[in-house]
Amino acid sequence: MKRLNRVLPLALANLLILNSTMPAFAAQPTKKAPSEKEEVIYITLDANGKPKSGYVVNSFSKGDITDYGNYDSVKMLNTSDPIKQNGDTITFSTSAPKAYYEGKLKDTKIPWNVSLRYYLDGKEYPANEIAGKSGKLKIRFQITKNADCKGSFYNDYALQTNFTLDTKQCSNISAKEATVANVGSKKQLTYTILPGEGIDTTITADVKDFEMPAVAINGVHLNLNVKVNDKDLKGKVNELIGAVDQLDNGASAISGGSENLLTGSSQLKNGASSLKSGISSLDNGVVTLQNGLTTVQNGLDTLNSKSESLTSGSAKFKSALMTIQSAVNSVSVTNKDLSELTKASGQIKQAISDLYDGANTLQSSLGYSQYAAIMDQNGVDLNALLAGNSSAAASLQGIEAQLDGLAKSNPQVADQVAAIQGQLSAASSQISGLLNGNSAAIGGIQSYLNGISAKVPALTQGLSTLNTQYSTFDSSISQLVNGLGSMTGNLSTLANGINQLVSNYETLDTGINDYTDGVAQIVAGYTQVMNGVSSLAEGSKELVSGSGELYDGTVELYDGVATLCDGAQEMADGTSQFRSETSNMNSDVDKQIDSLLNSIGGNMDNPTSFVSDKNTHVDSVQFVISTEAIEGEKKTEEVVNQEEDLSFWQKLQQLFKGDQETNK
Template identity: 40%
Template sequence: MKIKNTVKKPLIALLLVITLIFSVSNTILASKTYEGKEEVVYANLKYNGKVDEIYVVNIFDKEGKIVDYGEYSKVRNMISNEKITMVNNKITVTNENDKLYYEGKLKNQTLPWNISIKYYLDNKEYLPEDIIGKSGFLKINIDIKENKNNDKNFYNEYALQTELRLDSNKFKDIKTDGATIANVGKDKQFTYTTLPAEGAKISITSDVVEFEMDAINMNGIRLNINADIDESEITGKVNDLNESISKLDNGANNIKDGASTLNDGSDKLVSGANQLKNGSYNLNDGIISLKKGIEEVEEGLNELNDKSSIITNGSSQIKTTLIDIESSLSKVSLSTDSMEKLSSSSSKIKTAIDEINVGIDSLKSNTTYENYKSIMNKNGLDIDNLKGSNSETIKMLNNEINSLTQSYMEIKDVEAYEKEALELKNQIDKFSNILKLIKGNNAAISGTENYLNGLSSSISNLYKGSESLKNQYKLFDQAILELSENLSHILVDMTKLSNGINELNKKYAEFDNGINEYTNGVSEIIDGYSNIVNGANNLALASKSFYTGTNSLYIGTDDLASGINKLYDATEDLAQGTGEFKEGTSDIDVEIENKVDDILSKFTNDDSKTSSFVSSKNKNIKSVQFVIKTKPIKAKEAVQDDDDFKESLNFFQKILKIFGLN
């Protein structure tokens, strides 16, 4: 784009010169003093641009016998009465004046340009004579092309200026492109310049009232402009452009390398996301199994709590029995039935304490963190491996976030990759959220470990108390059995026995209080364990959400990898394109210089001789000028007969008409 703008600068100056030349061309032709023949070609066109007739005014600036050549249907002397002889296309005349002007009507009715003019009213094509006086939306299209049946030198070396004059009272809201616009009285004058060897497509639209239009005029002259263009500014800009192209190529290759690294990382990320998805699936299954195990432990605790009433009731019976014995002994009376009842109650308590001890031992085994990991492992999830994998994934995500951030910073200000930059930014945010989720997952695993270790410690302390209670009661039960046996044989020394029973009764009151505290502790454990059950339910819900999130993450990373692959392919194409662009523009300075020389060659004087438009036999041609016009589009009564008009001109008016100054 810079190249085009740079080349256009000298061309703009040339066009200004061309416009100036056209505006004074007739005066220049009239003021030249060098010797030679001049030809002014007058062409009258039909409304549609087809040639109607062509006249050539031949101008000589010498006296004496003049010989000229041309295929004319008729000739006439325009300024004197000297007879002109025409035999076999050879024209002979003896000129007694300083200048000779003679006119010839050409047999060959062709011009260097094929001109087509079309008229449309309200988007429908009409012959112009059919819309005279009508109103509507008018469009005029003028198409100028090379006439390949004519001498191509004129098309390649002559510029053509097209001029339309529109009455501003009749034509409103006039629109066109590429015209020089001027106000000429009440008319708007539109001038279009067609350079040598170039055609033109002219279009002009307007709202018209009672359509009429003056003739369309065209002037063609050969451009002889000596121009010395300083190309240093252009070449300097081109050198800057080459440096920029080199930087662009290097940048494209750097982007390609970065995209390659990003592409490799995306494959690892997809693999890691897949592992995370599979791990979260196994974790979810393990947590479901854990939830079931915790619910089973809760059922066991409820059963254990139900048996607490047997212990407390039995202990209450023993306590009541001891009181009865104490009361009976105080009366020095002991019943064998009471002793049997005492032994039976003690045996029931011992059995219940043993069962409680076994239940607490089972509870202790089932609530350890190691047992939790074992259960999870049986269901396909290694907690330690998951925790380690989470740590590796955290590290990998941190690295990937850093890599994506670096890539994002590289392309965020590149307009062509605005969409890819937005996708990278969204992925960075997603990965940051996933990173928080995985860190939270590790924190949940650590919290579960701490909670289960604390619970296991509490149950271990409870088990120690239960074990101690079992051992102590075993001794107590043995003592009761021995007491019962001894009492069944020995019913003597009742005072001593009564004192022992009294002491036993006091001790048992303390033991009964311990039994109540123990059963209350079991009840508190059940109340606390309900929190574990609720936590397990919440953990199961969170695990399901985590699995859903990791599955979405895997899908997203797979889509991201696909997008990064496309980005990498695009950067490869970009690098290849910039490389080809760099290679293709390596000699652009030479090409521009040649192009400028080629353009200037159309306008500069290359000292080539001007050819005669009439006949190749004519030599020493100073200039050839074309004056082309259409008929004015007017009502019949407003159009003056052209031949009558010619005949009414005096000599001075004829000279002015030759140069278009009348």
């Protein structure tokens, strides 16, 4: 771009200067054939870019001249040779080495639509109202193709546009697409617009008493003859094509790996679902276990409550025996005492019978097999539950092994799998602990119930013997009381029997107390079992919650992997298309380079006349376009008057003035 900025001003300045050194061409043999010439089109725009007027300066070598153009009027500029205008035909003869005439255009249409819009503090102003104002200025500068103008000038001609801003009036000047040069106290903003390219840009500045000289737009048939070494560029293109191939291969591998990952995550999700279902069944079994143990505890509490009646009755019976013993020993036995003895013996008999019945009930329901049968009736198979615990623990280990396998077989998703493993590890440890605790609790219950049930038969057998013996003993008491009631003598024998009975009952009472203490210990131990089962139930609830979170995590993982799989497939499709579309990039780049060079290089062969298609021997055509200045009313009038008085040479000096300042 810097090279273009230097070449264009020189091209504009030299095109006319070189004309003075070119040899003269002989006049065309045909009378009405157009003469060889050069055209310079001068266009005046208002400050907003709308065309106002225009004229063409045509230059010829000496001889009989025939030219064509639709002009309002024509006049010679550097000779006094007479000039004739007949419709669109202009003729004259000259002996001057170089002759110039001016033709005033009837139609001021040019190949470019030029637009200049002015904004101050965000508000748009017409050009004739913004002069002398202050604030934040924005100028929007646009050039587009004028479809109403014939010819290929828009596509063949480059434009150089110069804005000049006085730094005494303008500060903080910003023009991103312009080349900025200092010309004394002024900033010159130069825009180079290549053939076929328009522009839409802005200039901003802080202004005070704003004024701006005319904007100069010069158009020239660009001839740069640019040569480009595209070897390095093609090498980079080949590297790009190779990289695209590798990218496509990698995307295909990622897509295949994501499919495997999707399959593994689906299996993981299904395993987590099965685990969740199994843990829910386990939780239901724990609830049933807790209910069954509560029933057993109620039975033990009932048995323990009978113990108090048994020990109380035994104490009363012992007291009655001792009273009888004392009474007999003191030879003072009454029928009332004998009646109390019979009553107490009957209570003991009934308590022993109740105790024996309770022991039988306890023996039939206290063993682990009975407990397991009760649990099975309630829908919980303890053996299956233990096997389910082991299977669930193995499933967790299998899930972790699947994740390790996924991470090793698909390194591209190792980070995502590691994140899932991190989430699973805590839940897995908790779940394994709960499963092992559950199995341990069931084993403890089995050991405890089997230990107790092993001792209960001996207790039951002892109570059976006691019940039988005491029935006999009670019969003896009844017979004794009956005998004592009718006995008239030999109380000494009775006293000996009573003393022996009291002595034997001491041993029986101690056994009864030991038995009730054992029942109390069983109740206390069973309370610990119930507390353990309650903890197991709470842990089971946490296990259900943890398995739910684990399942939700695997669902989220599966959804994420599915999205990854879709994205990987989409990426693979995109890279495949990219690979297909870049496979011929070398030849495409060649074509684009050739097209670019053709657009900016150009040539000067057979320029087209701007004023008439009949002018077929045109050496060059250039455009000199200028807007009105933005300044006070008096200054504007002075400039207009001065333009009306300009000579031809003054106009030439004005044409080259901007280029000379730029080259400085």
